[in-house]
Structures are given as structure tokens and as C-alpha cells.
Amino acid sequence: MSELEVTVGSLTLANPVMTASGTAGHGAELQPYVDLGSLGAHVVKSIAADPWPGNPAPRLHPAGVGMINAVGLQGDGVDHWLDADLPALRRHRVRVVASIWGRSVGDYLTAAERLAAAPDDVVAVEVNLSCPNLEGRRGIFAHDADLSAEVVAGVAARVGRPCWAKLSPNTDRVIDVAGAVAAAGADAVTLVNTLLGMVLDPATGRPALAAGGGGYSGAPLHPVAVRVVHDVHAALPDLAIVGVGGVATGWDAAELMLAGASAVQVGTATFADPRAPARVLRELASWCRERGLRPADLPGLAHRGGWRSTTSGD
Numbered sequence: 001m002s003e004l005e006v007t008v009g010s011l012t013l014a015n016p017v018m019t020a021s022g023t024a025g026h027g028a029e030l031q032p033y034v035d036l037g038s039l040g041a042h043v044v045k046s047i048a049a050d051p052w053p054g055n056p057a058p059r060l061h062p063a064g065v066g067m068i069n070a071v072g073l074q075g076d077g078v079d080h081w082l083d084a085d086l087p088a089l090r091r092h093r094v095r096v097v098a099s100i101w102g103r104s105v106g107d108y109l110t111a112a113e114r115l116a117a118a119p120d121d122v123v124a125v126e127v128n129l130s131c132p133n134l135e136g137r138r139g140i141f142a143h144d145a146d147l148s149a150e151v152v153a154g155v156a157a158r159v160g161r162p163c164w165a166k167l168s169p170n171t172d173r174v175i176d177v178a179g180a181v182a183a184a185g186a187d188a189v190t191l192v193n194t195l196l197g198m199v200l201d202p203a204t205g206r207p208a209l210a211a212g213g214g215g216y217s218g219a220p221l222h223p224v225a226v227r228v229v230h231d232v233h234a235a236l237p238d239l240a241i242v243g244v245g246g247v248a249t250g251w252d253a254a255e256l257m258l259a260g261a262s263a264v265q266v267g268t269a270t271f272a273d274p275r276a277p278a279r280v281l282r283e284l285a286s287w288c289r290e291r292g293l294r295p296a297d298l299p300g301l302a303h304r305g306g307w308r309s310t311t312s313g314d
Helices: 078-091 105-115 145-159 174-184 219-235 250-259 276-290
Strands: 006-008 011-013 017-019 060-063 066-069 096-100 122-128 163-166 188-191 195-197 214-218 240-244 263-266
Touching: 006 240, 017 276, 060 214, 066 219, 078 096, 078 105, 096 105, 105 122, 105 145, 122 145, 145 163, 145 174, 174 188, 174 219, 188 219, 214 219, 219 240, 219 250, 240 250, 250 263, 250 276, 263 276
Parallel strands: 017 263, 096 122, 122 163, 163 188, 188 240, 240 263
Antiparallel strands: 006 011, 060 066, 066 214, 195 214
16 A cells, blocks of 8 residues: 555545535546545536536535535536546546436436446546525435435446445434445445525625525535544444545545545535645645654544654654
8 A cells, every 4th residue: 555545435535635526526627726626526416317507696605614506416417428528537547536427216226227337537426415405405316315315326326436425414313314325335425515694784684695605615514524433433433434624734634534534525615726636735744744643544533542652653
């Protein structure tokens, strides 16, 4: 194993830092700022089987030190993504994680079937069960363990590569849902998606986003993500976890991994600095070296007494 190599379920990655779905485009949009091929993987924006226009503008708004969005899963569909977006990523030798969503179980299965013929550069499929940005929030499959398991079982049987389930922090059943999707064939769970939130416009008293509410992300989400990762790892220690939520520094990444994640994703931080994923990777590698650790040593270490129990570092 190389110094930075990690495993996420059955998948080996060169390092533990990825982009997060919805924050780095459908293709190689970030490539001018960060070598996407140098990351553990690049997780593209969620795509449906068919084109979907998303929500009306305005769709993004600052919210304190975080951000709220209701983009609404805009995209041109799986076939367009395979033909128009994936080739640029392949040219840059990027390990790609495709993210899919649907409004019904059948929608997810159709998307999975269309992705089955994707090249090996698509190393995993992340099943977005938890986006809050559909009308009436019908997209939060992750609040229902049985429905989530049905989706994951169908996707895992069709895509021919590891399947990750992206879950919601907006439920007290996240451990139950994580266990259900693991039993259904999920190779890992991604924890967590955005929190439900709303911002009002002080000039009008109306919601700042055209869709009303949206998904809250950024630094304030980080302690929530750490708690969810910690609790799911404690309950399901054999289930691989990808941690996401407010990761903007190497310590943020280390914290999620100590809590139980095998790898992390950098999301909202890229809006302020599109080079953030590369910087987080450098800072995490430095943090590990200073303590005589490798990233592969970190997952769940907080449950075993922290790094002081395994090293003479500070």
C-alpha cells in the first residue's frame, strides 16, 4: 500500500480525497484549477435517466458562513453524460464516481441500466437517495429504510461496479437506513447530504430561493456529519463510509476519518476556492506524516482511543 492509498469497501483509491456530487460539475469543469486525476475520485453531479431542468432561479444563496441551494438536480440525462461529459474526464485519467437520482424506483433502475455499459473509468456509482431539492421533497428516499434498500438492491444488480448510497442527516433513522442499504448490496454509504433549510429575503420577507427551502451546506454542517459518521460506524463497524459535510481543511478530513470514514468528499468549499480538494489532500497528508500515520490508519480511530494510543506523536 502506498502512503496515501485507502480502501472504500471493495474499491482501492490512490488517496482518500474526492469532490462531492453537485459541487464540481458534470464533467471536467474543475480541471483548470485542480488535477482531477490526482484525487482519489471525482464524484460528478447527480444525473437522472432522462433530462431534467431543475428548479427556477434564484437557486443559490449565502446563509451565514454556509450556503443554501435548490438547484433541483438539473441535468441532461445519463446518455448525454456518457457521450458529452465523460470523455473529457477519461482524457485526464480521472477515476469517476457517477451519481444517480430518480423520482421513483424505476427511474433509478433505468439510470443504472444505462450506466452499466460505462467504461472502467467509472469506478463506482453513488445512489443519491437524499437530495431535498425536489418539489415536495419527494426525493428523500433515505427517510425510508425499505424503499432505500429496494433502490440499492436494484441498482447494485445492474451497474456492474461498487454501489454507494448517499444518505440524509434529516432523519433519526439513518442507522436503520444504513443497515438496510448495506444488506441490500451497498458497498459503502456516503454521509451526509445537506440539511433542510430556508433563508428569507430581508427586502421582501419572502424566501430567497425561488423554490422556497433548500439544502444547507458548508462549515456549519461539519459537526453534524462527524456525529452521523461516528454513530453509523459505531453501530455498523464493517460498513465502509465516505464522509462529506463542511470539509475545507486537512483537519476536517481527518476528523471525519477518525470518526469512521474511509475517505472524504470536498463540496461547498470549492465554491470559494476551486482548488480546495487538492489543498485538503495536501493538508491531510501533512497532518498524517506529522503523527506517523497513513490515511488508511485513521478510519474509526476515535473509537479506539485516538492516534495517541497507536503512536508517540503529539
